[in-house]
Amino acid sequence: MSSIRALAEExxxxxxxxxxxxxxxxxxxxxxxxxxxAALAARACARVSLQRALEGLTKPELEVLExxxxxxxxxxxxxxxxxxxxxxxxNATLGTLETILAxxxxxxxxxxxxxxxxIHSASGSRRRYYQPVARVREVLGSYPAGLGRPYTxxxxxxxxxAEQAARIVNANAxxxxxxxxxxxxxxxxxxxxxxxWAALPESLDGxxxxxxxxxxxxxxxxxxxxxxxxxxxxPGKKTDNPVDWLLTHGLLVALDDEHVELPRAxxxxxxxxxxxxxxxxxxxxPRSRPPRPPCAATPRSGPSGTSCAR
Numbered sequence: 001m002s003s004i005r006a007l008a009e010e011x012x013x014x015x016x017x018x019x020x021x022x023x024x025x026x027x028x029x030x031x032x033x034x035x036x037x038a039a040l041a042a043r044a045c046a047r048v049s050l051q052r053a054l055e056g057l058t059k060p061e062l063e064v065l066e067x068x069x070x071x072x073x074x075x076x077x078x079x080x081x082x083x084x085x086x087x088x089x090x091n092a093t094l095g096t097l098e099t100i101l102a103x104x105x106x107x108x109x110x111x112x113x114x115x116x117x118x119i120h121s122a123s124g125s126r127r128r129y130y131q132p133v134a135r136v137r138e139v140l141g142s143y144p145a146g147l148g149r150p151y152t153x154x155x156x157x158x159x160x161x162a163e164q165a166a167r168i169v170n171a172n173a174x175x176x177x178x179x180x181x182x183x184x185x186x187x188x189x190x191x192x193x194x195x196x197w198a199a200l201p202e203s204l205d206g207x208x209x210x211x212x213x214x215x216x217x218x219x220x221x222x223x224x225x226x227x228x229x230x231x232x233x234x235p236g237k238k239t240d241n242p243v244d245w246l247l248t249h250g251l252l253v254a255l256d257d258e259h260v261e262l263p264r265a266x267x268x269x270x271x272x273x274x275x276x277x278x279x280x281x282x283x284x285x286p287r288s289r290p291p292r293p294p295c296a297a298t299p300r301s302g303p304s305g306t307s308c309a310r
Contacts, residue, residue, distance in 0.1 A: 003074065003134040006111045008041035018106065025107055026053055044108040045134040053107055054139060063089060064100045065109060066145040067275040069132050070264075079113035079129035088275045101130055109133060145275045147267040148222030151191035151198070154253050154263060160230045161253045165190035168250040171235030174202065175250070194250045198265040203251065211242040215251075215270055218262040220277045229254040 011019070023030050028049050034040045043049060054062065067088040072080045082097035089097065104110045110130040142149055154161050169175045169190040170183045175197050184190045197203050204211065218224060226232070226243060233247045233254055246252040252260045262270070271277065 003111055003131060004041045004045055005038075006113070006131075007044060007108060007133055008037045010105075010111055011040055011044075011108065012037040021106060022108060025056070028052060029108075041108075047135055047139055050109070050133075050135055050139045053109060057104075060092070060096075061100055061104060063145070063276060064092075064097060065104055065132070065136070066140060068101075068104075068110070068130060069137050069140055069144050070147065070268075070275050072131055074131050077114070078116050079131050081115075081127040081129045083127060087273060090274055090276045098128070101128065105130060109136060143222055146220050146222065146277055147275065148253075148261045148263045150264050151195045151250075151253075152188060154255075154261065155187045155191040158253065158255050160256055162187040164230075164233050164235075164254065165194065165250070167235045168233070168248070169193045172249060174205075194263070195265050198251060198263060199269050203249075203266075203269070208240045208242045208245050211245065214242045214246065215262070218267065219270060222262040222264075222267055223255075224260050224262075225258060226252075226254075226260045228257060229260050230257045 011022075014022075026044070026049065029040060029043055034043060054065075057065065064085060067085050068080050071084055071088055072078050082094045082101060085097050085101075086092065086094060092100075101110065105112070109132065111133055113129045113131040115127070115129050137144070142153075148154075149157075151165075155165055156162070165187045166184050166189075175193050176184075184193060226247075229247065232244045234244070235248055237248065239245050239248065243252070247254055247260065251262075251266050253263055254260055268275070
């Protein structure tokens with residue numbers, strides 16, 4: 001069932017008080033009037049209307065919405081509840097999360113969904129599960145909560161990474177899928193291998209000194225400036241430069257010759273698995289400290305990126 005159809009069914013089941021509260025919070029939904037609940041749901045999922053609704057959210061409400069976007073997948077039937085969001089959001093209690101989820105649902109930004117297939121227990125079936133409505137992901141943009149895109153998205157949108165992904169995986173035995181006998185050839189297969197590996201603590205084994213300082217520069221925004229980024233990806237070559245090491249091992253992705261992105265899996269690991277930005281840095285301590293840092297990060301105007309040029 002599409003999210004618009006699911007939302008239309010929810011709206012049609014609401015009482016007058018609930019609908020009145022919705023229209024007070026989102027008056028554009030009834031100006032001009034709509035003929036039925038299907039049209040109302042479609043308007044509630046329109047990009048302009050969603051943008052207006054998101055502008056009125058509090059910071060905690062926006063954080064919970066972003067966390068739900070990051071932890072759910074409609075195509076895979078992976079919905080989310082307060083329990084799943086508790087770690088992603090941070091210190092929020094289950095009661096607080098339930099209240100915020102109910103508020104977002106009242107605003108027609110979420111719809112009630114079935115539990116994931118992995119949930120079988122009676123306690124799990126009693127929880128309230130949600131999915132974001134259509135286009136919420138689009139309105140939030142490519143970097144919800146300041147996290148980068150998944151490796152699979154990067155492999156399909158960046159020609160530079162698509163060309164390099166298989167070489168990165170094949171040059172690092174730790175990246176090989178378990179039981180893999182043949183080299184990885186397709187860039188999407190390589191992206192899935194990187195997705196799994198980036199979330200592991202051992203992904204930073206052997207990282208050069210100051211790697212933690214480089215990664216810390218991406219704690220709040222995933223895109224940075226690195227001169228000659230594409231040329232610095234040299235799979236199989238040893239390097240003591242932390243930027244080059246991260247690029248060569250796929251923990252930073254070269255978008256072109258001047259820009260890099262910290263993929264979502266690596267960004268979540270950097271934040272300890274949660275979606276909220278923290279100052280937490282890599283899970284492994286660098287082996288020593290050289291006399292000077294490898295890069296000086298200088299934020300650009302707005303959240304457009306970080307400079308990591310040596």
